[in-house]
Amino acid sequence: MAAPSSAGEILDKFQTDYQTAINSGDYHPFVWPYRAFGPYLLLVYLLLPPTQSRAVHLARYPIFALIIYLSVTAIRECTSPAVTVGYGIGLLNAWTILWSATLLIFNDGRKDYQRIERQERPYVPQENDNDETLLQNIQGETSALDGSTMEGLKSLHPMAEVPQSTITLADDPETDYTEVHADQEPIPSASPNQTYVWQSLPNSFLHRLDYVLDLITNFRGLRWTHQCPLNTLPPPPHIRSSLPPPSPPPSFPPTHYPTRLTLFTTNLRTFVLNALLLDTLKYLTSHDAYFLTSPPRSTPSPFPYPHSTRLLISLIFVYSSLLNIFLLAPLLLSCTLGPTIIGAHASPWLYPSYFGPLSSIPEKGIAGLWGGWWHQLFRYAFESAGEFTGSRILHLPRKTPAGAAVRVAVAFCCSGILHACASHTVPGPRTSPWSGSFAFFAAQPVGIVAQRAVSMWLKNQGYREAIPWWARRAGNVLVVVAWCWVTGPWIADDFAAGGVWLYEPLPVSLIRGWRGEGWWRWGGEWVRWYDGGRWWKSGLVFLGG
Numbered sequence: 001m002a003a004p005s006s007a008g009e010i011l012d013k014f015q016t017d018y019q020t021a022i023n024s025g026d027y028h029p030f031v032w033p034y035r036a037f038g039p040y041l042l043l044v045y046l047l048l049p050p051t052q053s054r055a056v057h058l059a060r061y062p063i064f065a066l067i068i069y070l071s072v073t074a075i076r077e078c079t080s081p082a083v084t085v086g087y088g089i090g091l092l093n094a095w096t097i098l099w100s101a102t103l104l105i106f107n108d109g110r111k112d113y114q115r116i117e118r119q120e121r122p123y124v125p126q127e128n129d130n131d132e133t134l135l136q137n138i139q140g141e142t143s144a145l146d147g148s149t150m151e152g153l154k155s156l157h158p159m160a161e162v163p164q165s166t167i168t169l170a171d172d173p174e175t176d177y178t179e180v181h182a183d184q185e186p187i188p189s190a191s192p193n194q195t196y197v198w199q200s201l202p203n204s205f206l207h208r209l210d211y212v213l214d215l216i217t218n219f220r221g222l223r224w225t226h227q228c229p230l231n232t233l234p235p236p237p238h239i240r241s242s243l244p245p246p247s248p249p250p251s252f253p254p255t256h257y258p259t260r261l262t263l264f265t266t267n268l269r270t271f272v273l274n275a276l277l278l279d280t281l282k283y284l285t286s287h288d289a290y291f292l293t294s295p296p297r298s299t300p301s302p303f304p305y306p307h308s309t310r311l312l313i314s315l316i317f318v319y320s321s322l323l324n325i326f327l328l329a330p331l332l333l334s335c336t337l338g339p340t341i342i343g344a345h346a347s348p349w350l351y352p353s354y355f356g357p358l359s360s361i362p363e364k365g366i367a368g369l370w371g372g373w374w375h376q377l378f379r380y381a382f383e384s385a386g387e388f389t390g391s392r393i394l395h396l397p398r399k400t401p402a403g404a405a406v407r408v409a410v411a412f413c414c415s416g417i418l419h420a421c422a423s424h425t426v427p428g429p430r431t432s433p434w435s436g437s438f439a440f441f442a443a444q445p446v447g448i449v450a451q452r453a454v455s456m457w458l459k460n461q462g463y464r465e466a467i468p469w470w471a472r473r474a475g476n477v478l479v480v481v482a483w484c485w486v487t488g489p490w491i492a493d494d495f496a497a498g499g500v501w502l503y504e505p506l507p508v509s510l511i512r513g514w515r516g517e518g519w520w521r522w523g524g525e526w527v528r529w530y531d532g533g534r535w536w537k538s539g540l541v542f543l544g545g
Contacts (some may be wrong), residue, residue, distance in 0.1 A: 031532060031537065033539055034539050050200070055282070075089065083499045085544050087422045106388040116197070118197075120194055126163055263334055275505075281320060282316045285501045288371060330351035334347070334350070355373060370448075382410075383407070388407075389406060405449060420438040439490050527542050528541050
C-alpha cells in the first residue's frame, strides 16, 4: 500500500481508523466531563472546609487511588483523530496523576501551602477620632484585600491568623500600579494601612474556591510558598517588606514587566514573530516525508544533512509551539481580561517568561539545558516526586551523590512517563512510547552525571583551571549538541510516528497562502455531542479542527 502523499490524506486516514476503532469497541472517545472526573475529585477534596478531622486527612489516599484508576482507564481506552487532542489525552491524564500525587501524597495540599494576599491592617482608634472617622476606618477593615499581585517564595513561613472577613481576592481596578519609566519599579498606589500575609486554606467558600483553583492550576507556584526558584520573580519590594523573612532573588532573573502595558507590548511582539517562525516551520515540515508519513530517517529529504536538519527543525518546532501556548496566558488573562475581571490574577509579575537564558547551556552544559534554559512548568511536581522517593522511601540524604542522583533520575523518569502516555494516545499507529519518548528523558540523567564526572575529574587533576573560560563554555555547547544528536532522534522519531507535526498551529498561513497552497488552515468538525447511553457518560467529544 502506498504511503499517503499529503497531510490531508493522513488526517483523513486518522479519521477512518478512529471511527473503525470506536465502532469495534477497541477504543472509546474522550467524553467531557465524563472522562475528566479525576481533576474534579482533586478539586472537591481540596475545597472541603479547614478541619483537623483525621478522616478528612486520610480520605486523600482513597481519593488518589480513584484518580489513578480514572486517569489510567482514560489513557488505555480513549483516543482521538485529532493530533493535539490525542496527545493531550495521554499527557494531561498522566499529569493529573502526578499533580494529584504532589498535592495529596508527596505533600498535604490542605495544610502545606500558603499564598501571599493583601490584608487591611486592623484600625487602632485614636483619641481625637470623631464618630464619622471611626466608622470609615472600621468599614475599611472589612473592604477588599486583594489576594494577590506577587510571587510566592521558595520556603514556608508561619502566618498569623487572618480574620476571614477582611480577605478578598477581588482586585480593585483603581488600586493599580502607577505608570513609571520602563526601567523603574512600579509604585503601588495601595493604602499604607495595608499589609501582606501568608494565607492558608480560607474558611470562606468563595475565597477558598479561588484559592484552591489557583493552587491546582498554578503549576509553577507563583506567589505561593512552593514557587519555582528559576525563571520567576520575587515579590516587589513593598510586599517583601511585609513578609518574614525577605524574599531571595531568583536564580536566573527573568524579564521584568513593570506594567501591564509593558507585558502586553513585549509578549505581543514575541507572539507575532514566533507565529511567523511557526508558519515557516510548518511549511518546511509539510514538504518532507519524514514529518508527514513517519518513515525511517533514511527517507529522502529535501534538506542537506537530513539527520541533523530534521533534529534541528524538530527542536525549534517544539520550542516555538510551546512558546506560542505560553504567550497566550499573559495576553489573554493579564492584558485582555485584566484586573477588572480577574482581579489580582492579572498582575504583570505573575507572568514571567517560561524559558530561561540560553547562556545556561554554555555555563552548565546538559544540566543547564534542562535546569536553566528549558521551561520549568512541571519542575515542582518532578522535584516533589524525586524528594519523596529519595527521602521517604530510600532514606537517602539530599546532598549525597546517591541521593542527588536518585532525585534527578526520578524527576526525568516522571517526565518520560508523561510523554510516553501522550505517545500512546496520539492517532499515529507506529509510535514507540517507551523506547522513544520515555527512553529520551530517562537517558538525560546519564548525560548530566557523565558530564559532571568528567568535569570533576578535570578539576581534581588540575586540568580545568588551565583551560580558558571560553573553551570551557564552547566545550559545554559541543557536549550538548553531541548529546542531543545522539538521543534526540528517540523522541523526534516518536513525534513523527505519532503525527505530532501534522497539527496546524495557526488558522492562517501567509507562506502557504502566498505559494498557492491555501490561506485558511483550520476547518472541519471541532466538537460534537456524544450520547453514551447514560447521562453521566454523555457529553462533548473534541475532534480538533
